[in-house]
Amino acid sequence: MLTVSTGNNAVAAAVRQANPAVVAAYPITPQTEIVEQIANYVTNGSLKSKYIPVESEHSAMAACIGASITGVRTFTATSSHGLLYMHEMVNWAAGARLPIVMANVNRALGPGWNVWAEHTDALQTRDTGWLQVYVSTVQEAYDATLMAFRIAEDRRVYLPVMINLDGFALSHISQQLEESEVGDFIPPLVLDHAIQTDAPAGYGCMTSSADYFRIRYDIERSMRDSVQVIKETEEAFAQTFGRKYSWTEEYRCEDADVLILAMGTLGKEAEVAVDILRNEGVKAGSMRVRWIRPFPELNLGDRELVVIDRNYSFGFGGILATSIRAKTGKECYNVIAGLGGQEVTYHDIAGFVRDRRIGEEFWFGVDA
Amino acid sequence: MTLSIKLSLFIIAYKRVQIVMSGTSASEYIWKCTSACAGCSSSLILRHVLKAAGPDTVLVVPACCTSVLQGVWPNTSFNIPVYNVAFAAAAAVASGMAAAFESMGRTTNVIAYAGDGGTVDIGIQALSGALERGTNFLYICYDNEAYGNTGMQRSGSTPLGARTTTTPGGKTHVKKDLDRIIAAHHLPYMATACSAYPQDLVKKVQKALSIKGPKFMHILAPCPPGWRYDASQTIEVGKMAVKTGIWAMYEREYDSLTLSGPTKAAMIKPAPLEDYLKMQGRFSSISEDAIRVIRGEIERNLRLLKAEAEGTC
Amino acid sequence: MEKRERLAISRPREGACGNTGTWRVFRPVVDKERCNACGMCAMYCPDGVINDEYEIDLVFCKGCGICAAECPKKAITMVREGNTTGT
Amino acid sequence: MYEIRLHSRGGQGGVTAAKLMALASFRDGKFATAAPFYGAERRGAPIVSFIRIDDKPIKVYSQIHNPDLIVVLDPSILDLVNVFEGLKPDGKVLINAPDIPKKAEGYQVRYVDLTGIALKTNLVVAGSPILNTPVIGALAKMGLFSRESAAAAIKEMFSDERNLKAALMAYEELV
Structure with a gap:
């Protein structure tokens, strides 16, 4: 379907296609439109997600973590101070190997108060183990969001993905958008390490230095493996939807x-x-x-x-x-x-x- | 009282134990042994909580003693799924889990098990949010009245006059009234309990888990190294907290309050507060003024609870 | 794909925290004659090392002494480790 | 690339008007970007939006400094802001007014009483006349996009028929 959309609404529309089981989010300028639109979808029944209107960004990411570890698809969105407020849990999501997808609407950091575009917010989280992509058009915001789910949930990756779009400069402008039926482009999520009550286990117990080190190294191995997964995903996307992207x-x-x-x-x-x-x-x-x-x-x-x-x-x-x-x-x-x-x-x-x-x-x- | 009467009372008590426990699995969900301190009441509480909850349960544990006493990877002494998370995150993680289970149509119990620091201080925002949103989970705060895991620093839950490593002269502020903060959320169920009364505790957990929506339990957890008493006295210290009224036990279903038996008894004939304070090294330098303030707090609290229970407030 | 250590997932195992019985300074000794099987000791044991027969697993018992303090029959006494006479 | 700067007051529907302009252009088979400039302004404060229309994808995200067309949704803004700043020498102006305001003399001005049309068609929400759909009619008349595309855009975004009616009136009444 061809339409005109803002960057924010394009992200929300892609999330509706991806159909996450749980969305937990907190509003912040200039991201707010994304959570408003998702709330609309959930209210009008066009999206079946459980929408958790959390009381903070820290809790937004925490709730995504709690949901994701049960093996379901999750999404959140934030910006600027919100991203930094959830920074602890941003680290946790990657360390816990959870394929959470998040849109971050890039915005400056106070003081002084400034709601306009800057990339410092997301780049302050670049060492957390999240994959990060920066987009430049409304269509790309939509497409990158769809691809993010497939990349994050790939067994070779199992790392969260952050889609970054410039605050106002992209989040609030209207451009043409081709919405695509996602079909089987995003396969159902199978999280190998999902928590199970019939196979009790302790997640994130105390870990010795040497073991911790090996487990951290696996994040880096998966980050390297994600190069191939991103390539494959972008190629598959081009084949399915005709729109090409690369590094x-x-x-x-x-x-x-x-x-x-x-x-x-x-x-x-x-x-x-x-x-x-x-x-x-x-x-x-x-x-x-x-x-x-x-x-x-x-x-x-x-x-x-x-x-x-x-x-x-x-x-x-x-x-x-x-x-x-x-x-x-x-x-x-x-x-x-x-x-x-x-x-x-x-x-x-x-x-x-x-x-x-x-x-x-x-x-x-x-x-x- | 003759010996035979005493004996029969004990047999009744024993039978009550059996009756309560028969409603739950006899299984132990904490395997021998955790690395908790000898005489740890939190371990005792959790043992009974898990027995009451049964195997279809996920435990969410923020940074606290419980996050380190499970064991070192790749082994754990907990035979139940446990998700360890960051300090402030327990209630929010539980929110996400509860939503995910609901989306899958599963009725798995989600229990957040957090210390007082993770509840009354750093975690209270997430907890308040989760309660306000009607999250279907049980949040248990086991309260040892300080940051025990890191060596006993003050928390908002530390009582007036208690020595901690960050209040070496005794705490100069009274204990935060967490339960009235929680009560302001008008939950379907909240209860207070104490590790010295496991049967009472088990009943309350079972009741909580039979109700849909947000449930909260606040359980006093005496801590031998932190409170400075001999490990063997964990139960006695807990009982004395209840008998003096410094710790009141009750259940509140929506806004209807029921006092638990031992607290009712304490209201009629309280044990002297000094008997409780003297048991613990942390109160060794408490001032008379502080004792007077605590006594006033106890009287006020019990008066309010009594009025609420009688429906006269 | 080869099996990788992705994250710290711990599996339940008895003795996950070692044989905590070695922590003990005092050992509980049960006087079977006095015991009336009321179950208080097992109920109050923080570590669940007392079984249905009211036998204490000394491999794991940390020797806190709660069982001895709470036993209504005074059937449990705490004895210094190394003292084999049981008195 | 055709560049339009739209002046309005917060709450008058300038942002929606910009989006409708992009949508109508898109329905004409063109590429368009509508970019409201968001400041700290609240309802009533003067605001601007930027609209770009082109035959190929638009790559520009910065503000419009030399517009081909200036649209003024509220004539009282002429007293507050120099709306003509940077207007190209052959640039055009569309003003919501019953007559050419004094300050607009000397420019290639078209005008139409959008407020009057909104009141006549009872296109009033919460006490404010709605200008964002009528202005689309006037712009269609000016040839920014086809009448059909303008109508299609309005129908896509609004179900209330008063919007289309007001736009058609503006189309007819543009001077």
Whole structure:
């Protein structure tokens, strides 16, 4: 079905297709529309989930954990302070190997109060064992949510997946959306380690250092295995629904001399900047990084890199740039832009490329 | 009283034990042995809770003594599914589990078993939310009046004047009135109990689990190392808490309150408060003023409970 | 797929916490003559180491002494470990 | 790419109007993005929404600084905000007003009394005249999208027939 939807409603619509048994969520701007829409679905009977209107995000994730360990499909959504408030349980969900799916609507962190887009919230949870994907269109928000269930619930993965969409910039805009009947694209969940009353066991009892270490290592092995699962899932998705996704979305990269790397909606807007630069004779390309955990193998060649970070790790640098440097050993021009929803246009992005100073960091709108 | 009368009373007591226990499985769900301290009343409570609940039960345990005394992976002494979770999360995890079981059409008991720190302090928000949402579960707070697992730091449940490692001069605030906070949620069932009265406790667990919706039990759990008394006195300390009235036992079904026998007796002829305090090293330096305040608290609490039981409030 | 240690799932086993009987300083000794099988000791034992025949499993009994304190017949006495005379 | 900036007050339906514009364009077979700009504003405060319409997928998420069309749902906003800022030299203006307001003189202005239409058709919710569906009729008349697509969009989002009726009146009455 073709329609027009907001990013938030697209996520909710995908959740309805995935039909989780339990949804536990707490409202927070700019995610609220997702839980409102799910509550509507449950009330009008078009979604059979048990909807738990929890009293906090900590409890939202805790309730998903409690439900998930019984072997049923679960979903929650949050943003910003909500994500950080549930941080403890975010860790727990991954450590407990639960295929919980969560949408996080990226938003800045106070103080001062700011409800607009920034990726620092989700990136502060990047070391928790969650898979993380960043989307840039309403359609992609929908598609990534559908795929997230299949990826998380794959036996080779059994790790939670977080779909990230930019607050307001994507969550609240209306674009066309093709809703698909999911059919058997998401197979029924079989959780091997579901809690069973006929086979009593203690989950998460005291664990010795050496055993704990081995079990943690298995999270990393599964994270590595998830690379193949994501690839297979995205291929199967393309075959079933005709829409293609991969680790990165590349635009005019083949013959590029300089690459713009960004995440979310800025990564999409960068494509317009590429067209402008190309008209000026600058051989630019855009590589929008979608998955940040597991981190993609980036085919960067010997091209110059302009990395735009809508996030920051204080005392160090932009997180995407830092990751690229660490992963590839390549230097870049790191632009910090768009924090707290700062207006960044494709003209600005083209300017970043024109004025690039490889090896330096630039705070847009602040640095001269 | 002659010896023979005494004997017959004991036989009656024994038969009562048998009658109560016959309604439950004779199975032990905690296998020999946990690594709980010798004389641990929480172990005693949980032993009877699980016997009363039976095998179709999942236990949710937040950080507390119970999370460490099960044993070290890959073994556990609990022969029942146990989900160990983070400190503040028990009631919320239980919410999710209850919803999931309901979605599967299963009637498995979900019991959260948490200490006082995990209940009256860090976990109270999740607990309040779960109760307000009508979650179908039983939440049990076993109350040893401090953070026992980490070596006896004060909790909101520590009584006035008690020494803990963070109140070395004795606690300067009174015990949080958890039960009236819980009562404000107007539950289908809530009860208080004490490890010294296992039969009473078992009956209350069985009753709680026979009711759909949120149930709450608050069980006093004397702690030999924390309260500083000889391990053999665990039952006697618990009984004395009830006899002095510092711990009142009752059931509240919606808003209708029934006092339990030992508390009724304590209302008629209470044991001296000092007898309870003197049994425990944690009260060794308690001031006369603090004792006066505690006595006032007891009188107020019992007066309110009595009025509520008689329907005159 | 090979079997992996995904998470810490512990299985029930007797002695999961070791033979806790080694913790004991005092050992309960039952005077069968005095015992009237009232069941109080078994009911009150925190660790459930007293069986239906009111025999105490000394492999696991931690020696807390609750049984001795609560026995209405005073049929259980706590005896220092190492003292084999039972008095 | 055709870019529209819509000015309204919180509660007047500007956000829904933007969404309807996107939907109607989409029903015309085009790509569209409607992006309300959310501030800390509450009901009554001036707000803006951005609508982009194109033949190919839209990749731009930033605000519209040089619109092709400015839509003003509440003429009193002209006194508060310079709604014409950045308007392209050949850019157009649509104002909800019974006449051309003084401040709008010198621009390519179309106008229609949407408030009057809402009152006439009894399209009033909680005391406020609804402007988001009538404005779609006026925009269809201006050729932003077809009349059929406008009607389809309104029918998809609203079941109350007064909405379509008001839109048709605006279509007819646009000056």
